[in-house]
Amino acid sequence: MLDQKLLRTDIDSVAKQLAVRGYQLDVDAFNELESQRKTLQMQTQELQSERNSKSKNIGKAKAQGEDIQPLLDEVSTLGDKLDAAKSQLDEIQDRLNDILMSMPNLPHESVPAGLSEEDNVEIRKWGEPTQLNFEPKDHVELGTPRQWLDFEMAAKLTGSRFVVMNGDMARLHRALIQFMLDLHTSEHGYQEVYVPYMVNSDSLRGTGQLPKFEEDLFGLTGDSGYYLIPTAEVPVTNLARDEIIDDKQMPVRYTCHTPCFRSEAGSYGRDTRGMIRQHQFEKVEMVQLVKPEDSWQALEELTGHAENVLQKLELPYRVMALCAGDMGFSAAKTYDLEVWLPGQQAYREISSCSNFVDFQARRMSARWRNSETGKPELLHTLNGSGLAIGRTLVAILENYQQEDGSIRIPDVLLKYMGGVERLLP
RNA sequence: AGAGAGGUGUCCGAGUGGUUGAAGGAGCACGCCUGGAAAGUGUGUAUACCGAAAGGUAUCGAGGGUUCGAAUCCCUUCCUCUCUGCCA
Numbered sequence: 235m236l237d238q239k240l241l242r243t244d245i246d247s248v249a250k251q252l253a254v255r256g257y258q259l260d261v262d263a264f265n266e267l268e269s270q271r272k273t274l275q276m277q278t279q280e281l282q283s284e285r286n287s288k289s290k291n292i293g294k295a296k297a298q299g300e301d302i303q304p305l306l307d308e309v310s311t312l313g314d315k316l317d318a319a320k321s322q323l324d325e326i327q328d329r330l331n332d333i334l335m336s337m338p339n340l341p342h343e344s345v346p347a348g349l350s351e352e353d354n355v356e357i358r359k360w361g362e363p364t365q366l367n368f369e370p371k372d373h374v375e376l377g378t379p380r381q382w383l384d385f386e387m388a389a390k391l392t393g394s395r396f397v398v399m400n401g402d403m404a405r406l407h408r409a410l411i412q413f414m415l416d417l418h419t420s421e422h423g424y425q426e427v428y429v430p431y432m433v434n435s436d437s438l439r440g441t442g443q444l445p446k447f448e449e450d451l452f453g454l455t456g457d458s459g460y461y462l463i464p465t466a467e468v469p470v471t472n473l474a475r476d477e478i479i480d481d482k483q484m485p486v487r488y489t490c491h492t493p494c495f496r497s498e499a500g501s502y503g504r505d506t507r508g509m510i511r512q513h514q515f516e517k518v519e520m521v522q523l524v525k526p527e528d529s530w531q532a533l534e535e536l537t538g539h540a541e542n543v544l545q546k547l548e549l550p551y552r553v554m555a556l557c558a559g560d561m562g563f564s565a566a567k568t569y570d571l572e573v574w575l576p577g578q579q580a581y582r583e584i585s586s587c588s589n590f591v592d593f594q595a596r597r598m599s600a601r602w603r604n605s606e607t608g609k610p611e612l613l614h615t616l617n618g619s620g621l622a623i624g625r626t627l628v629a630i631l632e633n634y635q636q637e638d639g640s641i642r643i644p645d646v647l648l649k650y651m652g653g654v655e656r657l658l659p
Numbered sequence: 660a661g662a663g664a665g666g667u668g669u670c671c672g673a674g675u676g677g678u679u680g681a682a683g684g685a686g687c688a689c690g691c692c693u694g695g696a697a698a699g700u701g702u703g704u705a706u707a708c709c710g711a712a713a714g715g716u717a718u719c720g721a722g723g724g725u726u727c728g729a730a731u732c733c734c735u736u737c738c739u740c741u742c743u744g745c746c747a
Binding site: 288 | 727
């Protein structure tokens with residue numbers, strides 16, 4: 235959510251910045267609602283003030299044993315007027331709030347202009363695309379003959395866009411999770427957390443998935459109103475919802491492994507092959523809660539932490555700065571890490587690291603106590619994948635494949651593999 | 660799932676219809692005291708919105724209702740705790 239003060243004082247520049255990411259703000263409509271709100275709010279408050287003071291007088295008079303009937307008559311019509319004003323005000327405020335909750339974040343000045351992924355900018359590159367002296371297979375060709383990956387079985391159990399993994403492949407998948415969690419906790423200063431995989435709608439509003447993107451989520455039937463989490467970002471960032479964090483505890487760094495559930499509405503036909511785009515996948519997430527002045531530095535560090543995972547796995551990648559139009563709803567700036575996939579001869583997204591500045595914090599009232607002012611102030615939130623497990627597995631299969639169809643296990647994973655050094659066909 | 664008890668400010672906790680935005684305490688800030696600190700002591704200390712300010716309005720889990728007036732009464736709902744049941 236954007237700062238309402240900013241919208242009141244400088245809506246034109248807000249509209250201009252939002253236009254950069256392809257969002258058209260109806261300035262006139264907003265201003266009209268805003269001025270109605272102001273008038274109605276003043277009216278309502280005056281009526282309330284009148285009612286309060288008169289009611290107090292009635293209290294006093296009664297205490298002194300005076301006749302209160304004349305006073306009661308005086309107030310008799312006030313209630314109706316007040317109710318009318320209030321309900322009008324509520325309606326206007328609901329409408330304003332809907333607009334406010336549907337407005338995306340302002341892109342940071344350093345974000346490249348542009349409306350599609352064509353306009354994303356490569357920031358740096360690590361390693362060179364893996365050279366194989368034979369025709370590379372993709373992860374489906376590598377994984378399915380031995381049922382390491384079994385998409386048909388998953389389709390029987392559930393439907394499309396799910397996978398069953400068997401044997402050492404399932405173990406390698408688990409090893410990746412352990413490796414990433416251990417790396418973030420032991421070298422990058424994150425605290426591991428375990429959280430619910432279902433959340434309520436307040437949490438989803440807090441991080442920005444609701445109200446606009448409900449079709450991307452799996453909601454539960456029954457009357458709980460719960461949703462399966464699309465990312466650990468939701469429960470982990472919401473740990474700070476309605477909290478005031480002591481500045482001595484800042485920055486807060488959480489890492490968390492969870493499954494993620496996404497309906498992938500609107501991506502029918504995209505990435506239908508293999509496990510690039512699944513309804514259920516695992517991810518190790520990093521979340522940071524920082525003081526506002528530290529958040530841009532934190533974004534660089536957090537991105538570095540995600541990069542370190544790829545470097546330790548010796549997977550070639552590049553860092554892309556997303557252009558304004560390609561960023562997620564809540565982000566002020568996003569770096570995507572794209573890993574090289576020999577099977578596709580392309581770089582594919584494997585991590586997304588964003589600074590949300592105070593956008594999520596304002597939605598969820600996540601604050602820190604500034605010891606200089608003594609006041610609670612909005613903090614800044616960041617998160618990044620570190621990394622998406624399924625896609626990392628794909629990258630390992632494709633980059634570590636041997637001519638005989640076996641898969642070498644990356645050195646850093648060996649200690650999690652119980653003596654398995656190679657997946658043999 | 661059944662029975663009971665609760666949800667109040669940064670925290671603990673009082674408050675069962677009227678001058679209560681809310682006693683008291685802790686914490687925190689500033690001052691006094693001290694060679695310095697602790698102790699002691701004085702003052703201050705919620706958030707949001709409107710307003711140049713004075714001031715006003717809202718907020719005592721959430722939503723609704725009764726009333727001139729609700730933290731306080733009624734209804735609904737969520738959550739926590741205790742006991743019983745069930746269960747990995």
